[in-house]
Amino acid sequence: MRAELSAGRTTGASVDPREPSPSGVRVLGSLGRVEAFRLGRHPIVLAGVVGAVVLLVAQTRGSVARWWVADVHLGTALLFVGVAVLYAGYLATARAVRDGLADLYESFPTSATKRIGAHLVALMAPVVASAAFVVIAVGWLDAQGAIGSPRVSVLAGGLALVALLGALGVALGRWAPGPWAGLFAATLIALVEVDVVVPSFDGPVRLGRALDWVLPWHQPFVSGEFPGPIASFPPATAHLVELVGLAALTSLAALASRAMGVRRLFATATAACLAAGAVGWAGWSETRPIPVGRLDSLVAAAIHPATHERCQTRAGVSYCAYPAYLPWVRLWAAPVDGVLSRLPRRPARRLVVRQVVDSSFLCSPSLGAAAAASCTGGTPSGPRGRQVARLASRLTAFQAALSTDAALVPGSARPPVYVGLxxxxxxxxxxxxxxxxxxxxxxxxxxxxxxxxxxxxxxxxxxxxxxxxxxxxxxxxxxxxxxxxxxxxxxxxxxxxxxxxxxxxxxxxxxxxxxxxxxxxxxxxxxxxxxxxxxxxxxxxxxxxxxxxxxxxxxxxxxxxxxxxxxxxxxxxxxxxxxxxxxxxxxxxxxxxxxxxxxxxxxxxxxxxx
Amino acid sequence: MGPVSAERSGAGSSPGTAARGDATVAGDRPGVRVEGLRRRYGSTVALDGVDLSLMRGVTGLLGPNGAGKTTLLSILATVASPDAGRLSVLGFDPEDSAERIEIRRRLGYLPQELGYHRHFKVAEFLDYVAILKEIVDPGRRRAEVARVLAATDLGPVAGRRMRALSGGMRRRVGIAQALLGKPQLLVLDEPTAGLDPEQRLRFRELLSELPDHPVVVLSTHQADDVAAVCSEVVVLLAGRVRFAGTPEQLAGLAAGRVWVAEARQTGAEVVWRSGDGRWRHVGERPPAGAELVSPTVEDGYLRLAGEAAVAGSAGSAEGSDTWRSRRGRQDR
Structure with a gap:
């Protein structure tokens, strides 16, 4: 009977004069383009972009941007886009089931895996839009006088964040196409991120440094208190690897099928293992505390400004700033010159305007539990804790001496004028x-x-x-x-x-x-x-x-x-x-x-x- | 499989089968072959050993609700799998994943319950489906979308969102998407449901104008649709094929047994009141004062359904025998 049933393949009704079927890549490309176009103009995604703009402006307004802080803020702003893409991607992926078209879609030659692949390809649209947002934001902040240079790894991390959350939305749409899963996930991630990222929001999430790296985005809010960018802190490259690895794992989960062949199963398992390994390495790297030696040099830069800063003289005033902040000298000069020009007699002594570091940077949990403990008056434990405590006490002593210690500025009988960061x-x-x-x-x-x-x-x-x-x-x-x-x-x-x-x-x-x-x-x-x-x-x-x-x-x-x-x-x-x-x-x-x-x-x- | 299904399985032993095959696709092989197809949903038997051969041309699938029509069509559309039985669609075995895709490349399917994407425009949706049907060349896709839009008279609403369409229009969009890619097998589950009379006529015309004479199988509750467009008709009752033949043969089942009377009489197998207020009786004995009229497809179907109901109440085995004996008389 099998032979008889198969006989029609070459004769009669089944003779097929059709043109050859297109390659899977072409189908994927065509479908991906359509989905990308729809995702890119989805109202939720557009709202996410607007939210990102608003958040970026809110985070950066009120102070001249420093790129070693502002690039992290850019990524934080992209959280809005990411969460929006999560939900929009989920809606798009679950569309067939939600709209009662699952049976029809099942009858098409384009497989569910290929359709999911198209949704993943479509994430390029919001990623590209996010890249455009980043480019525009970089130009805007530069035009505002931002100092330093944005770190490519941090900016790329923001784009990877959008891709990761989008892939999560696609995976949810594939495996939990019910009406609430995407909304629940988007809301949960948004709330947790707001709790973790916004220091003033006193919410319930307290993961601590051991776990918060797992969250899609972590904002090291202390970095603005440093006298300049610090190499490898925060560990942006590791975070980028983490995000890419998580995006890969999520995509594999979305593409997985119950009917995978042995070869595809092996390839998927291998890719998943590699991605998981990368994520694990990234997590290990991100949870390493900042070395005490690095802290020591930070504190040295803070308490010995004269030996770490560079000075410029403008209109008879000496401005001393940490190297990264030298572009601000012209900003400081405006009010300084405004005052000095109205004096009937210029004082004989030279005015020195010197930049000093606020004392609070050792208090951040970003620098590790030992630093935080020393800051809150707790008893730091272990050799690292004691080392950090010594650094903290040196910093505190320096700050206490700021108003009276003329020795901070050699050759000056009076304390200089100080400016902060x-x-x-x-x-x-x-x-x-x-x-x-x-x-x-x-x-x-x-x-x-x-x-x-x-x-x-x-x-x-x-x-x-x-x-x-x-x-x-x-x-x-x-x-x-x-x-x-x-x-x-x-x-x-x-x-x-x-x-x-x-x-x-x-x-x-x-x-x-x-x-x-x-x-x-x-x-x-x-x-x-x-x-x-x-x-x-x-x-x-x-x-x-x-x-x-x-x-x-x-x-x-x-x-x-x-x-x-x-x-x-x-x-x-x-x-x-x-x-x-x-x-x-x-x-x-x-x-x-x-x-x-x-x-x-x-x-x-x-x-x-x- | 019941005896009639066996007749229709392509063995060519019965006069009815031979006549149908010769008349429609002489010298051609069946586009779809079904043998001993069974499918259960829990304790409910949806298909109970269906044997069937479908040739090029339009085959109508008639049957009451729950007869297994939708299950059968979804299996033909490779959306569902049978629990048992053999199936060959356009010469391909749907159990094999690669061959299943070949079937789908040649398939146009309109499910009974077809939802819609609220935010898609009509043309967007058809374009999207065209891609899912692997029509990736943009120029060809545009032409194909334009063709089916014209065929279903949807051109004026091509730019309208799906949520803004009436139910009948959405049904036409469903038909349009099934026609994309000039499929060799069209599986249409109640395609005329929700269409107005004019659109039903247009649909019939559309089926008759299909290029390349594909295999078309459609389920319907409209016996006049079957009479108008189908070259073949299959009656499915309680998961079994109870009849397979031409619409004329189905109507012939009631030949000499349809009477019209002014009042309802007892003793007939099926009685209903027609539009002119008179009572139409299908049965062996003429009611008093009744007028013998020519049978329609509906008469034949109703007689068949009425018999099956009687047979079902008397027991399935006996019912089959009863049906066979009557069918034998009819064929003679």
Whole structure:
């Protein structure tokens, strides 16, 4: 009977005059193109791209980009695209089953595996779109003045992230085409990533360094606190290998079939083993703590800035910065020159603007548990823990000495003006410039500059001195506000925002209201100005600039003397001295009269500046 | 397999079979051969030893709901596999994976329940199916899509999204996709369901104009569709082939047994009221005052179905004998 049944193959109805069947690759290519076109213009994917743009802008606005941070932010932004592609890819792959066309599709000569392959090929569309997004973002950030260079491995990791999540969507669509699997997976990944990536989001996911490498994207948020890019940290190449390996494993899972032949099964198993091995190696590499030697050199760069920085002289001012930050010298020069150009007499001593590192980078879990423990006051264990603890204490001592240790800047009798590792852009340019301009103006009128806050024992902080009622503080604030258009606007915003603090001074019976900069990016160089001086300076900005300059130039030495009061300055300028703003917390009269020293806001009272 | 199916298995021993084969595809071999096909879904027997040969031309598959039509068609379309039996489709064995693909390259299939991609436009969907049918050359694909759009009168809605189409239009899209690639085997499961009368006529015309005379098998509940377009008809009842022959032969089963009367009479095998308000009786004995009329395909089918119901209630073995004896009388 078999022979009879087969006889029709060569005769009668089954004689086939058709043209030869196209190769599987051509079918795959044609189908892949159609699916790519559909996926690339899918509303969910387009929404993901919009989300990525919004996230990137949100992450990078407010500070001039540093590429060793911004490239990681780019990958984080691509998470949006990846999650969107996951869901869109899932919807596309599950389309036949969801729409009741599974039987029809089964009757076509194009196999399910080939159709899945086409969906995987179609992921090229969002990957290419993501690449275009990356290229545009790189150009945009460069145009914004980003310093350094993006790491190709980090950028490629972002694209691999999109491919991985897309492949996951295809695999889900193949094996769990029900209505909710894709949505559930996309939501789960989005929530976990938001929890892990956004430091301020205090969600339930606490994987720790041992496991969080498994997540598609991990953002080492500490890297912005380093004095420059660090070779092999974060281990971007290993992460790229991990993502590619996971994408390969997921694709193999999507392409797997219950009816695989022995050869295909062997090839699939071999590829899966290779991919799993690559992922395993990548995970091992990513979980290695940063070597103590590398930490040691980081700390050395932080606490010996003079030996690690390069200096440039512009308009008689010496700017010293870590090599990667040298392009920022021109940004710093704007407020510095703005202040110095308004001084009646240029000080004889040279102004040094020096970049220093914030102390917090050792606290990041990205640097390992030992570093984190030393930062939180815990007891680090093991030789590595003790080594890291020693580094942390050296860093803390350096920071405490910032305001008083003239030796940090050889040849200088006074501490220099410090700047940190961040610089404002857009809305935060004004506060950043005002902060630096204030430091320079304080330096010009012989007030303590950066490092005004002295770190005392036990974590409390003390303001080194307060120029309460002194004309020179109002002059310094006016000089800073007049430095650039942005500083003028920033001072107005600061006054109208009314972010008033309270600092005890003298014998502790009194406290003075202070203004703090509204949005400083660094603790480095952050100053608090007394309330009345700030309000007087704001009033001075309403006067013609030349008139103020003439009054100041007439008796500059007097105005900068600590004994000259702000009332005298107001009278000379024809202004009414503004009343001091009330302090947020007032001293109870009974307590004030009892002879006890009252600490209004916690720290010990500060002396009046002389 | 029942005796009638054995007759239709291509052995050529029965007069009916010989007449059909000679009349339709003389000298040709069957496009589809089925032997002892069985298929169960749990305890339900969908196909119970089906033997069948399908030649070029249009074969109609008639049967009540649950008779196994859809199961049989899905097996012919290589979507489902039989539990037992042999099958040759266009000379290929669907059990062999490579040959199954060869069948699918020559197949046009319209499932009974056909969903739709909501966001696809009609032309997009047909283009997509064309690729799945391995028509990868863009120019040829465009021409093929245009051809089936014209054949099914869907040209004006080619740019409309599937979700915006009426049920009948979607059915026509289903027919259009089945026609893509000029298949040698067309398996259409209730293709006229949801079509308006005009479109049914157009569909009949379409089938008669198919190029290269493919093997077409369609299931339907519309006996007049069978009479109009099918050169062959197969009646499937309870998973068994109860009749295979021409529509005229099926109608002939009721010859001399169809009467029309003003009132309903008892004693007939099947009675129903026709559109003109008169009662149509199919049975051995004429009702009082009834008028003998020429039988239709529907009469023949209903008589067959009525007999099977009686036979089924009397026991399957006896039922088969009863059917055989009556069929024997008919053939004589």
């Amino acid at each position: 961040n610089w404002g852009s857009g809305a935060t340019l004004g506060p950043a410039e005002l902060n630096l301009a204030l430091d320079v103006a304080y330096w010009a009128v012989h007030l303590p500059t950066t490092g005004q806050v002295v770190h005392a024992q036990g974590g409390t902080q003390q303001v080194s001195c307060l120029p309460v009622g002194q004309a020179r503080e109002a002059i310094a604030v006016w000089l800073a506000a007049s430095a650039t258009p942005a500083t003028r606007a920033a001072l107005r915003a600061e006054v109208s925002a009314g972010q008033i603090g309270s600092v005890p001074y003298g014998n502790g019976r009194s406290s003075v209201a202070t203004f703090a900069a509204s949005s400083t990016l660094d603790t480095v160089g952050s100053l608090e100005t007394t309330g009345r001086a700030t309000l007087l300076a704001a009033a001075m900005t309403a006067l013609p600039e030349r008139r103020v300059e003439a009054v100041l130039a007439a008796h500059w030495s007097t105005w900068t003397n600590w004994r000259t009061s702000d009332k005298s300055l107001a009278t000379a300028l024809g202004l009414r001295l503004p009343p001091a703003p009330p302090t947020p917390a007032t001293v109870p009269p009974a307590a004030a009269g009892s002879g006890q020293v009252i600490q209004v806001s916690g720290p010990p009272p500060s002396p009046v500046c002389h």
